[in-house]
Structure formats: C-alpha cells, structure tokens
Amino acid sequence: MTPAGAGTARENGAGKPAPATDGPILRIEDLVVELPGPHGTRTRVVDGVSFDVPRAATVGLIGESGSGKTMTAQAVLGLPPEGATLTGRLLWHGEDLLAATPARRRAVRGREIAMIFQDPLAALNPTQRIGRQIGEVPRRDRLPRAEVNRRVVELLDRVGVPEPARRMRAYPHELSGGLRQRAVIAMALAGNPALLLADEPTTALDVTVQSRILRLLADIRAADGLAMLLVSHDLRVVSHVGERVVVMYAGRICERGPARDVLRRPAHPYTAALVRSVPAVRTRTAPADPLPGAPATPANRPVGCAFHPRCPLARARCRAEPPKVREVAPDRWSACHFAEEVPGS
C-alpha cells in the first residue's frame, strides 16, 4: 500500500509568503502512527499527516471519531498509546522529537509543550488540593515553598479563579466544572509552555462556561504569544479560535488552510458536508442532507480515497487512487482529486 502522505512531506517548502517571519514552531512531517490490531496486524491510525503550527498561532484539528486527531496530538505530546509505533518527523523548533531521547522528551513535555484534556476531573488528582497539583512543575524546579505558593496564586489569578489564595486549598470536587477547567489550564501554564495542546477543552462544559473558557484561552494566547493546537469535533469552536484548520478523516488529512476560508468555501467534499451538518442557532434551518453511512475507521479504511463511499463526487479514480494533499488555491490544501468541483469552493 502506498501511504497517501508520502508526497506531502515536501509540499510545505513551496516558497509561500509565510505569515510569520520565522519558521513554524512545530512542523509535523509525514507522521504515521500504527497500533497493534487483532491477530498480529497493525492498524495505521495516523497515515502520513503533515502540517505546521506557526509561531503564536492557533491551529484547529477537526475530525470525527476515528479520524486520528487525538492520536496526532498524543504523538506530539510524546504519550502515544502502549504498543504504538511512530514514524515521520515532529520538528519542534527544528529539532526532531521523534528522534529525541526519552529524557529530552520528558523535558519538553509539560514545559515547552503542555496539554489540556477534555475532562478536567480525569486530569486532576481527586486526593490532592489543586494548589499542590499546579505547583508540581515549580516544585520540581526546587523553588522555596513560599515562592511555589506565590507562583500558584499568580497562575490561578491569571486563569480567572477568584480568591486564588483560598481556592488553591480546594480539592477538585469542591470546584465547579468551569473552575476545574481553569485549574487544569493553570497547571498547563505552570511550565511556561510555548505550545498548548487542547483536546476538546470545552466539550464537557455548559455553553455559558464554554464561551468564558474560550475567551480565556484567546486572552492567554494573545498575552503570551502562545501557540495552540486545538483538537475538536466541534466546527463552531474551531471557527472561533482557530486561525488555521486541519480536517482529518480516517487517519488522513482531507484539507487544511486558513480557518475562515476553509469553513466558508471548503475545498473537500467532507469538509463541505461537516459545515452543512452544523445546525444554526440564530436562524431556523432544515436538518441538512446528511452524508450516507458512518465515519470510516482506520481499521476498515476503504481503498483509494478513504472518503469515497460517502462522497457525492466519487468516481472510478477515487476508488483506486488515494489522493495526495495538494495546493488547490493559494495556501489552500486539499486531498481531493476533484477539489475544484466541490460546491461552493
């Protein structure tokens, strides 16, 4: 089988006027993640993924279940599941993290690259006060206790937790869902990271809390020049905070480019279908013409283009040849043989 992404590793170099003057903070090149499957088989859950996270930018990584979006984030963090094999390159300021020693990986994780998870209750230790958990990284730096406490209060204050000196003594269960997620964000910020990985950071939250947390993430980003990789199934969230988006399906990239352009004029039939599926809140719309079938899974990835069984544009070529990611318009990248025919593109 030819990996679909084999040709994508070089596509980024094509002399585009880059938005930032420096190189990207993170460049993912032809990332392949394989997990052990049944009967000694290997399942390729991430299949030749390449994209950049520019300095101080927010990149939204969109996909449904089985798309490989979370696995991609875990690979970047250096915490892939047991038994996974990773190939390709993860260039962190130019240094390949996949080739780094375990000690170097540990040094990067939690400090240069930090992660916020979907479920703050699962991310926090229920038996420890939140101040202790947030202070873990400063404590590892052997700062004196008063200094650690001062830092914890500062972090909690920064993420908008009221009465931080009192709240740092609370246990996770004593806080509301929104405050818990703020504590988790404080924990992630404790190591002064340059990149924040956020996996569905607001999915478990109520809508009024969600908008405040998104606001907080936007503020932190603006203040610190932090880059963020936001993993989400929710196009609405990504359209609000992402400057760029990457759309994944069955372990591969469908499309990537500037968020607004991609979501307004998709260049892949799958993105177009996702956008149509999002019900509008403020106007009454009829339920969309849905895609047939269920999302393909990496274990049962159709040959050719993985999306072809659900695709309205599919034809013989799509059933035979996996499309490569190609530039279909300036800074617009699509893995569709017929990207130019996507309605509204």
Added chain:
Amino acid sequence: MSTGERDLLDVRELYVTYGGRGGGRRGGHAAVAGVSLSVAPEETLGLVGESGSGKTTVARCVAGLLRPRAGTVTFEGRPLGRAGHRPPELQRAVQMVFQDPRSSLNPRMTVASVIAEVWRTHPVTAPEGDRTEALHRLLAAMGLDPDVASRRAGDLSGGQCQRVSIARALAVRPRLLVCDEAVSALDVSVQAQILRLLAELRGRHRLAMLFISHDLGVVHQIADRVAVMRRGVIVEEGRTVEVLTAPRHPYTRALLDAALDLDDPVPGDGTADGGAAG
C-alpha cells in the same frame, strides 16, 4: 402556551427533590421546582437548559423512571404513574430514546432479539404473519440493512445503535417520543442523519416529541415550541422561532449570546473581526 384539553401530555406543577428523606419531606435538593408544560398531538416541544437545569429530571418523570414529590403527569387526561405500574397501552404510548445508545442497549443481544423482546412485552403491537419480514421492514424504515438484524448491539456504530434504539421505541407504535439528548453523543455527520430520520418518522407516524437538548441549534431545527429551563424552573416558553430569535428572558438571552454559530466572532470579543462586519 397550553392548548388545554387537546393536549396529549400534560405536566402540572412538578416538584422533584433529590437527596431528601422519605420521598417527600423537606431537605434535599430541588431538581425541579414547579414545572408545568404540555405537548399537543404531533407537536415537538424542545426542552433546553444547561446541566443541573432539571430538564433530564422532567424527562425521567414523563418516562416514569422517577417519582415526583408533587405534581401530576397525565397523558390524554390519564395519570402516568411509574413505568412498571402503567397500563400496557400507556406504557406503549410513551417511549424514550436516550443519549448514549450503547448503554441503553444490551451489547450482547442481537438487534432481532432486542425488537422481539418488545413485541413479546406488547403482543398487540407484534406483527401478524412473518415477523422476520416485519423486522426487516422496520429496520429499513430506520435506514438499516436487513443484515443488521443478526448483529449484536455491541458491534454496531454509534449511529446504528441510535437507529436501533429508535426502532425499538417505534416498534410498539408510541404516540409520544421522549428524546433525552438523543443526538448529543453522535458525530456531526451522523447527528444530521438521525435528526433527518426523527423529523421524517415524526411526520409518518404522527408522533409528538419531547425533545431535550443542550444544543440550541438542534432544537431550532426540530422543535415547534421550546421551553427554557434554569435551576428547576421554566424561565421562558413559546414558539421556537420567537424564543430563539427574540428572547424575552435575560437567561435565554445569555444562553443565546454564549452559543456559538459558525463564523461569528468570539463572543464578547470585539477584536476578533478587526471591526469589519462580515
């Protein structure tokens, strides 16, 4: 607005308390504090609110899974008691579809046996003649292939599972479907399929629906009327288009302000669009 005697479902002054003692005395936490609502035949009422608003508690009372501390729940004027104590025709009339189809279906049972079980419980709804053929017809109406009949629920995708849950509910020819976050756990592309299916089945089977959801967009698509709950009470109720485009209650307004649509600027952030409209 209640249409009085023409209502199919009528909930009056419902009170539910969790954590209190003796099922009725004071103390404990009031999850629902005086909710009244009604659903007319073939009407869909959307019930929206955030977590802890009490919307699921109302649904569970209607389904008979919870006993209210006070208040009445009637169906065409007949009281709906606890699920197990309802006369069979009332049991059939009100069916429920839950958020997580995987936990509401026994993963080891085949789809055929899931449906056979409800037909055994409600023999009057069991098809005459060839049951296999009737089962395949039912599955086809849900957009499922006949070969799904022999599969175990645990081997199905999330969307297929939710179709089977809806098939199980419709197999007994209900008049009211209570959907509690029925599309919330599904992938977006699958969510659109199930919404389409529900809208179509509602027309074909002349179903009324009590549609509970935290997603205002989904409710805007499917509900005729909407009731907004907060902390155990309904704060606003009316025709969906009116409530969601011209809300009167500050809480409804706050919910709408916080809800994201594709393509708006970050809520409350005047800088997101650089001042340029559109």
